[in-house]
């Protein structure tokens with residue numbers, strides 16, 4: 075078929091992954107979670123005892139680490155050198171460290187190169203989600219979307235209730251801090267020119283998927 079890259083950016087807790095995956099299923103497109111690639115590199119660096127503040131070591135690791143990531147919305151897996159890290163990369167220790175890796179420019183260059191390679195391997199028929207997909211990875215994508223949600227909605231979806239326990243406050247602070255650190259390299263808080271904003275604050279999952287599919291329909 076014709077190329078159809080659907081690029082979806084957004085902050086954590088915007089529902090980006092689940093929505094992107096469902097859009098890929100409905101449109102029968104391949105699917106790439108680029109955040110999983112940054113998480114896998116972080117896992118690999120920590121496992122190899124690499125100091126995350128050593129930019130050249132992190133960059134070297136990004137070039138040599140044997141990453142396999144699912145490109146199907148029907149199955150989720152991430153493997154590094156044959157080790158299944160699908161669950162391990164979702165741990166809080168990885169979430170806390172991933173921004174250090176993601177702010178290493180040399181590592182970004184390498185992961186972006188791999189992302190473009192995967193998109194080409196799928197004949198440019200893919201939903202690709204992350205932080206810099208609409209602006210850096212595939213600015214020429216047929217469809218470009220920024221999925222946003224109010225801070226309140228994002229915390230609610232993560233099961234964090236403000237004004238609750240101290241643990242809840244700490245969790246909220248971690249999420250906010252990661253977004254703040256991430257946005258020092260990639261601006262995903264405002265839509266770039268030609269990027270359609272979809273605010274999901276007052277939408278449930280189904281409504282968000284429908285709205286995203288309508289955006290795709292209106293553009294292609």
Ligand code: C5P
Nearest residue numbers: 086108109112172173176204205206256
């Ligand atoms: O999407 P997810 O929360 O799993 O992403 C994990 C981290 O990977 C983000 O906090 C960010 O540091 C990094 N990332 C990035 N660019 C992308 C996708 C993710 O820097 N395109």
